Amino acid sequence: MGKGFYISKRLGLVFLVLGISAVVSILALSVIYSQEKHKNKENSTVVSTAVPSSKSPPSNKPWDKYRLPDSLSPQFYNVTLWPRLEMDERGMYFFTGTSGVAFTCLKETDLILIHSSELNYTLTPQTHHAMLTGLGGTSAPVILETWLQTQTQLMVIHLKDKLKVGKSYWLHTEFRGELSDDLEGFYRSEFVENGVKKVLATTQMQPTDARKAFPCFDEPAMKAVFHVTLLHPPETVALSNGIELGTESITINNQEVLRTRFEPTAKMSTYLLAFVVSEFTNIQSSPEADILIRIWARREAIETGQGDYALKLTFPILKFFEKYYNTTYPLSKSDQIALPDFSAGAMENWGLVTYRETSLLYNPKVSSSANKQWVAVVISHELAHMWFGNLVTMRWWNNLWLNEGFATYVSYLGADYAEPTWNIKDLMVLHELQAVFEVDALVSSHPLSSREDEIATPDQINELFDTITYSKGAMVLRMLSEFLSEPVFAKGLSNYLQQYAYDTSVYTDLWQKLQEVVDADSNVHLPASINEIMNRWILQMGYPVVTVNTHTGGISQQHFLIDSEAEVDSPSQYNYEWFVPITWMKKGVNMGQHWLLSKTATHEPMRTNSEWVLANVNVTGYFRVNYDPQNWERLLAQLSLDHKAIPVLNRGQIIDDAFNLARANIIHTTLALSMTMYLSEEREYIPWESAIKNVRYFFLMFEQSEVFGPLKMYLRGKVQPLFDHFRVITSNWTQMPSGHMDRYNQVNAISLACKTGVDGCSELTRAWYRWWMDNPDSNPIHPDLKMTVYCNAIASGGVEEWDFGWKMFKNASIAAEAMKLLFALSCTTEPWLLNRFLEYTLNSSAIKKQDASFVISYVAGNVIGQPLVWEFFRGNWEYVFKNFGGGSFLFESLIQGIAERFSTQFELQQLERFKEDYAAKGFGSGTQAMDQAIETTKANIKWVSENKKQVMDWMIKHSA
Template sequence: MRDTFNMEHSRHPDSYDIKKPFMKLSRMTFLMLLVIFICSLIAVALLVYNFAVCPQDESVRTCGSQYHNQFNSNVLPTSILPVEDGDAEPIVYKDVRLPRSMKPMAYDIVIAPDFSGENFTFKGDVAVEIQVDQSCTNISIHSWTLKINRNHTSIKVLNDNGEGTDEEITVKNQYFIDEKQFLVIETNEVLEAGKKYLIKLKYVGQIIDNLQGFYKSSYTVDNQTKWLASTQFQATDARRAFPCFDEPEFKATFKITLGRPKSMITLSNMPLEKTVQQIDRVPAPTKDYVFDIYQESVKMSTYLVAFVVCDFKNNSDGNVGVWARADAVQSTDYALSIAPKILKFLEGFFGVKYPLPKTDLIAIPDFAFGAMENFGLITFRETAMLYDEGVSAIGKKMTVAAVVSHEIAHQWFGNLVTPHWWSDLWLNEGFATFMEHIIVDHIEPTWKSKDLFVVNELHQVFSLDALISSHKISIEVQNPDQINEIFDSISYSKGASLIRSMENFLTMDVFKRGLSNYLKEFSFQTATQNDLWHALTLEAVSSGVLSANMSVKEIMDGWTLQTGLPLLTVTRNYENNEMKLEQKRFILIESNSTEVLKLNTEMDQLWFIPISYTTKRELDFENTKPSYWMKAKKSITINQDIDNTEWIIFNPQVAHYYRVNYDAENWKLITKHLNDPQHYNEISQANRAQLMDDAMNLARADILDYSVAMDLTKYLKHEIDYVPWKTAISNLFYIDSMLIRMPDYHLMKQYFTTRIENIYNQLGFEDRGDILQKMSRHEILRAACHLGNRDCIANSIREYHLWKMEANPDINNPISPNLKLIVYCTAIRHGDHEDWDFAWDRFLNTSMSSEKELLLQALGCTREPWLLSRYLERSLENEAIRKQDTFRVFSSVSSNVWGQPIAFNFIKNNWKRLRQHFGLGSPMSTLNSLIKFVTKRMTDPNQLDDLKRFDDKELKAGRSLKQAIEQAEANIAWLNKNHKKIVDWLKVNLD
């Protein structure tokens, strides 16, 4: 899954802070209470006993009787969200792991959606073949938001060949435990270890627009609404579509039958086997209806099951098909052109054939994430799959290439071999993120995707991992919200960065052979990170890359089982050529907050660091193999014959996951070299970017004097390459955002402007050059227009007004696709409500997803508070803004210095509306991500106090909320500590 907007649960509604007064009790009352208490203890003990892993003792008791009469009707409902009152307080999840007494072997599922009524529903029939490993008298299976018909539940004994017998197990009782999302079926007879059984269930579900489970989506053609239904099951939402063992460990085969109106089509993981008029198990909801029966799947986890019912059109190339709504199918050409190349490349890279007979890619109008790697049927947000040459910006083409590569890589890493539990999610997402850069570099070599890794992945995650409230990359998770919360840049970008580090110290050839062996050994199974470490170690030792007394596990456990990243401090002795290397965890801001510190008490951890470096004399930035290993020691001393006038730079190509600080003299030598316009580019682009990012962040953390970091930025007057500029602008924008409300902001504005003046004049406003020049132009123009460059603003306003003058602006847009966002945002920022309304009308009228995305971003650029407030209001009220795009609206408004407090206050004042908007069953981690958007640049202590009070009252703080608070605290601390330092430096160094 890529490009998530992942967004904890409040205190249990039964908990109270009010102390009850002590009451005197009579002896009789006391005895009665004592009896009740003892009975309650017995009942609880029986319940705990039964829901532990079922023992082999055939006399095992059934579940606690307090649940037995919970439902009186023939249909058992699972509530969307258990409530106590009208405020709909969310449940408090407990450990939701299923017992290990049995496992599924095969599913046979029939789903019949009904689009004919006002409220869409579906009927389902599932038959699950299970194998019992421990004798017991109950079955626990996941089910959520489904109504199960208790009269049609049956359990039959299967023979050794998996065929049905006449022997039937009778059902004693069945009920739901909402807190665990369990359907429990109690049996009168014992389910015996070693035997197989067939469970059959009938149920009904709703198809709603919550972007989870089996949900509905829509689009408009000629003012007519067209409906479709699609699935999104990762991580724990297959249980919303059919009762199942909804954990990745429980792999099984799936036989899927989908009903549909004859005017629509269906898609699923496997190829279509046949279409029939009716199915005995589920009646057709209308006369004009058929059922598509799909081939049985390979073994896979429930979260990878997928199906779509729609009226889409497709393009195909052999066994690869791309699908979209009819008026967008022409935008699938690029995805179709690269998908077969990616499949072929990965078969060679992994040495394992693609395991399915076909691959479909489909663009869904409403989709919560960027894409989802369902086995054989990959679902995408439209903007992640559709690209129109000459209409969409080149950055959109890069996005499509990256996301398609990411999801196809998952077909091996994640689907063929699946992490045993979500604690190792990073094995999925880290590998797919790493591979997307390898793949794109292969299919589009001129884009230099591997060079972009540093700015797109490494720098992105360094900022999060520098917080005390970061988390381990391999972390225990127990409930759906905890699982959803780790779909973040730690799992994706840090995971990819660690894998990239492994590839560098193992060498690519050894790395590839180790991966191939791992995939072959665990095909159609689940695995843990230790299984991967073992496979890589065997190959590394046999190839001589690692000595026999070293292992990948020994090296990598410190990186995956500890929070944060190390700072390597290099102190040179310029007289005897000794260098002392010291490591400690890099923390952006130290905190004494108990709430923060209790999230992570491992402040003294050490890492197994690969040490590589180059010097001014060597200038070898290609050799990334370690010269030394810093084996989890606080410090080591090494000797190197280096002239005391030469600089030394550690971590060439930023191949490994750590920051570096140097002594003052080495920083001076590096800065002097960079300020030489004839020789600065002898240092690689990646390392120029990393020197900038390290220096700026070390200064933010009060480890390096800000004058050293700012001195480094002087060289930007002659920098022309994208990667260093991307990093520099990101870091300078942080200082800009901190000072923009200050009376001396003009000094920062003036300095920043002088740094970009030369490259602005080189690039100009005309859209030309190769892809990296176009990307550089976007970054430079964005900065220039923000800083008030008159030429940039005038060009943007002129281009926008020429568009407004077009007779048919929805068809004719004279603005170059790569300049659209700059032009739209700048013109709206400096325009009036008519300019805003013009963009809003274009948003309403366009059917192109990429254009809608640009306009949603630009509409948040206005400086008019009432327009920003109206925009936020429309994100909840206007159906034109899809739920998936609400986050983009809030992100756009809160990125605006005038909009950030407006967005924060809006969320505070409309929290219940937001919860209602996304659906009461939506994960709180999803909603909490909105808070991260609107507090990223918070610098007002009063707002921080509001955030903490709001946190206590409404949010009941998850990890993402702690990160938001810590980031705001860091911003405020930065201003208090560094405002005067920066201003003093600027006064001296303006030129």
């Protein structure tokens, strides 16, 4: 048994079934395999006794509802799967399996509803999909009929008599499924090793795809224990959530296979289940470690040391979280595996975490500092889930933000512990806060938490995997931790995890545990309960802009919208009013915290006639800040006189807030532009990155207009000193800066310098790239500079440079290098090359499906490529939707990337027409992204019409 694993005495009876069903499973798989060899695909599909159309009208029948009834409770499963890693005679990859589930009846019912999708069942002699037996001496009712309800993805089993409350039963099924390459459920991944194509079988169950691997009660609250057995080819190794109990060779139909059994899992949700069958190898922790840690990947990757960094990080991060949560790691082992084909960045399967190769593997000779940081943060994110999400799980997907927002927040804490010199916690402001502010400033945003009955279908669930859930969730929890203090926050978390271990919860359970700690701590003073404070942040969308008037000491808040005239049609019980914790300083001196609990208030200490005031110190609060014009001028004067008097995070905040307040027509655009004037003296990464991100909007809006020339000239003057600074400290580009953030800012300096025409920049990147072209086996470009060098060289080159980049991409054996080249190939200015690149995304042998959506987004970011992508997107809509419409992050970013330059009435009409044309079929997980694209386009049109002339005039005036 695993650590913390418990089964009641009553359920102990059902273990008697396991020994028998293990034998039955092998025999059944043999029968299925034999049958499948003689049946075509059509005949293998079950003919139901009643199969309603997938478009049948909604009814009140239980099988027409997406949520399972609460009449049955699974206790444990016995699952045996046999993936075939070679094509059958019809050119198909498939898997066969048997599954038994022990469940207890909680409410009297004559129906068993269990999730099943895209599985074909071997019929019993009674032409049913399943067999039912009673446990512990209980007799099972006779099955009258069974069918598959395709729309709601349910197997429906109608019984002659009702199941008895408190009694346990065993449901046995035998089935076959396709081992497809769709990156969902139980699927196949392919790669080439030493010129030979290899196939592996792996899983991605979250959120609703465990039902594609075996019939199951596929809801997060339906936790159970899983006993897994995998059959696999002799040259392969099998992995699952539990440690391997043993592997033996057996023969089925004259075919030798290995059978691996695994330790029973802890009690957990179906979406956390994982299986992998591959020829991978591993490196592992020393035998003395109290947790077995293994890093799995392609043999070449492991042998070249690409898993070493992940292995080095995992143990200290696990130990950090053990201390942070005050809870021991719940399992006996931690496997982490890098997959060649994987739709997400990573997946927190309990005990067997799956990753994209770029999220787990690191090679210091090829991978950049950004690649290294990504590996550290993603590993930390997934390991944080081992407790928060896996040990304690949200009851339903409407509270997904609690899982993902929390893991996103503490991932920076874990990575900071593992790499303390990086100061990585500061990057939350850039990567999470500023990023989500853009989306959450739209009327098409959504609250963090919804009612359960608002989230039912797989598409609705998939839509929740967005930046609001991850980044806003992280930032409101960070704000909570800051005003409570980290020790109080961590103690509440520990109490929460201990009470709800191996169970599910809702967000109010966490509020309660935190409140108990607050009530016992005399040093914590809150103006209201945690429930009252935090519900305003999670039950209504958006965030406030807080305006400070230093003449009167007045403070006010209003719902910040990027289009100030947009109409909000989503009512809020709190009337878009928040309880806002405001930390502030006066002329460099911290003045503590003040709570704004209403629309307006007065805080006398903020009144001043000569000293600058700064609110939201170190940007710990989830809000923007505006000031009276005089205080803006004082801040601008301070930046010009001695910018270091203002904390570095707040320098980035001032720039980001000013530009977005200007877009919302709250302050003048020229005031926002003025905040960049001091940048010729700035050397820190965060302010520069904030500026570049916001100036990018000007590029998007004006790159094809007469404003672009003066814009380039102004920015050239600002970035020239930064470019010269890095040229000097790197001894004319022969060394690299020592600081983590400095390395990032060097990339900014070169990238913006080349973009704006700084003398020597383009020649530098072209020379590096040309040297590599002449010596393809010896790349002289430092990994940190590769992406910007590749991009600029290909942009200023022609077909020769592009073809060389494509050749290097196809030959790349390290995923991080491949992704740099994939981005750089989108930088060409040749339309025909961009069109060819886009066509490659339709061919998975040219560009993997997991990367195709990125290519489309990359090309859309190119001013020449954007209209090409728009035509490509509409012309290949069926393919794009089929392959990317189910994965929210991919599809959301795809739609946003395509529409981000739209700023004309014609483009808006095209976008709205496109939405109308496909409204009947819907946009899957991209539904909200489509609405957000339309809303953003309207805001862009308005902003350009109102600001084009003044931006032009200001740039000309300040470019001299």
